[in-house]
Amino acid sequence: MSDKFLKYLIAFIALAILLLSPQAVKADAIVSPRVFTRGSFVYVVEPQRVVFLSMDTRSSHTLYIAEDEHFTIVSAVRSDDVIWISNNMGAVIALNMQTGGIEEFGRGLAGEGGQLDVDRRFLWVASSDTLHRMDLTSREWVALSIPGNDISVRGIITFNDQVHIIAADAVYILNAVSEDWVVVPHRDFVLKDGDFY
Numbered sequence: 001m002s003d004k005f006l007k008y009l010i011a012f013i014a015l016a017i018l019l020l021s022p023q024a025v026k027a028d029a030i031v032s033p034r035v036f037t038r039g040s041f042v043y044v045v046e047p048q049r050v051v052f053l054s055m056d057t058r059s060s061h062t063l064y065i066a067e068d069e070h071f072t073i074v075s076a077v078r079s080d081d082v083i084w085i086s087n088n089m090g091a092v093i094a095l096n097m098q099t100g101g102i103e104e105f106g107r108g109l110a111g112e113g114g115q116l117d118v119d120r121r122f123l124w125v126a127s128s129d130t131l132h133r134m135d136l137t138s139r140e141w142v143a144l145s146i147p148g149n150d151i152s153v154r155g156i157i158t159f160n161d162q163v164h165i166i167a168a169d170a171v172y173i174l175n176a177v178s179e180d181w182v183v184v185p186h187r188d189f190v191l192k193d194g195d196f197y
Helices: 003-020
Strands: 036-038 039-044 049-054 059-065 075-079 082-087 092-096 102-105 116-119 120-125 130-135 141-145 151-160 162-167 170-175 182-185
Touching: 036 075, 039 082, 049 141, 059 092, 075 116, 092 130, 120 162, 141 182
Parallel strands: none
Antiparallel strands: 036 039, 039 049, 049 059, 075 082, 082 092, 092 102, 116 120, 120 130, 130 141, 151 162, 162 170, 170 182
């Protein structure tokens, strides 16, 4: 199977799932599936479920389903052969792409769920006032307070030993080595003449 064909097939499957899912029928539903692939296997993460599709056997089945809206998936990220998922109940779920096994970590850890990212050593979960870090080897959690009061986390990005938490009012940057924070308010993101060459 060519790479181009596989990409088109994945896009088609994601669109079909969007159109056929119960959430697509509700006018106020926001469906933004994430698609992850491993060889000829496709994993589609939706707000209410995770679906496994095999291109070899043309079969599919649901690996995880949210019991109700309280378990809605709020964030998903991939690291090697693991898809990490957080839900509204604050649980972090690891879905092993090799075995299809699911393991839950830190239920209630991040209040109403948190945004996820992962680097080579840690899984990061950012919620309203806390950044949770899980060591990928030992599975131990450490909680780090985010400066400010009850921030509205929109996303998280990790790179070069830094964790950038994008919030409604600022970007909160953690140096993962020294555990020092820098807060850059959005009002400081003003471009001046000559900023782009």
